[in-house]
Amino acid sequence: MDLRFDVVVIGGGHAGAEAAAAAARCGARTLLLTHRLDALGEMSCNPAIGGVGKGHLVREVDALDGLMGRAADAAGIHFKLLNRSKGPAVRGPRAQADRGLYRRAIRALLEETLGLTLRAGVAEGLERGVDGGIDAVLTGDGARIACGAVVVTAGTFLRGEIHLGPERQPAGRHGDPASLGLALSLAALGLPVRRLKTGTPPRLDGRTIDWAAVEPQPGDDPAEPLSWMTERITGPQVSCGITATTPETHAIIRANLGRAPVHSGQIQGPGPRYCPSIEDKVVRFAERERHQIFLEPEGLDDPTVYPNGISTSLPRDVQDAVIASIPGLSRARILRHGYAIEYDHLDPRALRPGLEVREVPRLFLAGQVNGTTGYEEAAAQGLLAGINAAHRAGGGREPRVLLRTEAYAGVLVDDLVTQGVTEPYRMLTARAEHRLRLRADNAGLRLTERGIAWGCVGPERAARHRAFARAVEDALARARAELATPAALALAGIPVNQDGIPRSLLEVMALPAAAGPALEAAFPWLRDLPRGVREQLETEALYAPYLSRQAAEFAALEREERLPIPEDVDFASIAGLSTEMRQRLASARPATLGSAGRVPGITPAALVALAGHLRRAHSAARAGAA
Numbered sequence: 169m170d171l172r173f174d175v176v177v178i179g180g181g182h183a184g185a186e187a188a189a190a191a192a193r194c195g196a197r198t199l200l201l202t203h204r205l206d207a208l209g210e211m212s213c214n215p216a217i218g219g220v221g222k223g224h225l226v227r228e229v230d231a232l233d234g235l236m237g238r239a240a241d242a243a244g245i246h247f248k249l250l251n252r253s254k255g256p257a258v259r260g261p262r263a264q265a266d267r268g269l270y271r272r273a274i275r276a277l278l279e280e281t282l283g284l285t286l287r288a289g290v291a292e293g294l295e296r297g298v299d300g301g302i303d304a305v306l307t308g309d310g311a312r313i314a315c316g317a318v319v320v321t322a323g324t325f326l327r328g329e330i331h332l333g334p335e336r337q338p339a340g341r342h343g344d345p346a347s348l349g350l351a352l353s354l355a356a357l358g359l360p361v362r363r364l365k366t367g368t369p370p371r372l373d374g375r376t377i378d379w380a381a382v383e384p385q386p387g388d389d390p391a392e393p394l395s396w397m398t399e400r401i402t403g404p405q406v407s408c409g410i411t412a413t414t415p416e417t418h419a420i421i422r423a424n425l426g427r428a429p430v431h432s433g434q435i436q437g438p439g440p441r442y443c444p445s446i447e448d449k450v451v452r453f454a455e456r457e458r459h460q461i462f463l464e465p466e467g468l469d470d471p472t473v474y475p476n477g478i479s480t481s482l483p484r485d486v487q488d489a490v491i492a493s494i495p496g497l498s499r500a501r502i503l504r505h506g507y508a509i510e511y512d513h514l515d516p517r518a519l520r521p522g523l524e525v526r527e528v529p530r531l532f533l534a535g536q537v538n539g540t541t542g543y544e545e546a547a548a549q550g551l552l553a554g555i556n557a558a559h560r561a562g563g564g565r566e567p568r569v570l571l572r573t574e575a576y577a578g579v580l581v582d583d584l585v586t587q588g589v590t591e592p593y594r595m596l597t598a599r600a601e602h603r604l605r606l607r608a609d610n611a612g613l614r615l616t617e618r619g620i621a622w623g624c625v626g627p628e629r630a631a632r633h634r635a636f637a638r639a640v641e642d643a644l645a646r647a648r649a650e651l652a653t654p655a656a657l658a659l660a661g662i663p664v665n666q667d668g669i670p671r672s673l674l675e676v677m678a679l680p681a682a683a684g685p686a687l688e689a690a691f692p693w694l695r696d697l698p699r700g701v702r703e704q705l706e707t708e709a710l711y712a713p714y715l716s717r718q719a720a721e722f723a724a725l726e727r728e729e730r731l732p733i734p735e736d737v738d739f740a741s742i743a744g745l746s747t748e749m750r751q752r753l754a755s756a757r758p759a760t761l762g763s764a765g766r767v768p769g770i771t772p773a774a775l776v777a778l779a780g781h782l783r784r785a786h787s788a789a790r791a792g793a794a
Contacts, residue, residue, distance in 0.1 A: 333483025522567025
């Protein structure tokens, strides 16, 4: 049986859902092929979306009309804006979701996407064409699906193996088989394959938890949506709980470290540094007497509770003892024991900035298969891979890329394809050099117009975005132009130096003493501004002094970022590069001078030599064209 699509997406997790929907929104006839349609959008680990750094990615996916934010708003049962006491640049919106509601929301959003077909099946192989690129996907039921591009979002399924104490079994996640045929097919392409590890905690029966013995953690009221398209959260909300490990807990773990797969040598792949197992925490932070645990209900009609903070692969009997040693959990019943999972991933340095495999045209990779961890990192990659796959299938050549000066998604992809990974990659605000500019609150203003140009933003969002952007632009122009004298400001209750120099509203809003009522007394038109527009005005005022100083730096950096490095450049022929520098650049194959600067080990002197070579080559090309 032969079928034909423009784009085939393999895998229906967070990366796959976004890739398939994005490709279809771009006009490609798209097939999403996944082993179980009822597992679309499965939250395999924690029941939450967003957070610090990760929430920025969710807002950026949403700004490009992705699914994750809208699904989380529909399924959210506990919302919190993290780092609320800090500046807007590092605040992270987060929503804890009902797992079942989230799956249903993703399924509904996919089913209503025009040009997208959902199919249950197993991808067993990839067929190469005469040019070495991918021409078709071969399935376990004998189908050959011809296509213009393929996006592989295999998650932890490639030769996945679950570890629970001494127990080992092939699996992509609990209850699902590993993907062996696809793993072998990818390996046969000669791609660089590595092993990584991640894990999950035991699941608890919330009816057996002593909730009176743990600290309650209510959500925000009102809840702040993750999607810009959501007016307000209307679903029922629940409270979480906070407890912690004890010295007794740590003693139990230390006595059984030899039975832990991550310490016995049973697992070879490195795990995530920023989400370590409780075994790792006890060893790495031996001086700590307690580690915090967040008790997160998994659903409104589901008694399961996720104890965030104690991921483990210890044997079942040890997990039982660990849980019993924690305040509030002495009688808690384990519904499913925690486990670690080891799986194949591809070295992301083999990818172009559009997430296409450099040596295998028309093959795109997204999500944990690229060495990342987390739903949000997967979704951002999936969306960009889907956009680029649709573009490639339609005959486009130049990848559609976000720079690290433009988006956290740009930071993510640039880090992956330039530096690779030595452990599962997690997005952090510290990774973004320009985080004052790349805030969660302005993701739409930064990216939606780009998405409109790429064809991945629908008409409803485009119309709302443009109306909002105009309102913000008009308010900013008025705030910069409208002046008030020191006397008028003092009369309104805003103390400033009586130096006779008028101040603009934008300048006044940056003053600590400029509170709401006083501002409105001095500038009455503020009362009529919509809340979202006023918040943008206030944030712009807060950061304006810093952003203006950085403007020139951004312009210079973007020029450097955009200086392209030809794919066929011979680094060995560039004068001034040492043998080591030539080898590092040849291995990383950076796409721009800015990317070359982030290749580990590249020296400033090497960058100067490379920049000179590129500029001379560019000048020669222009002279030849003239």
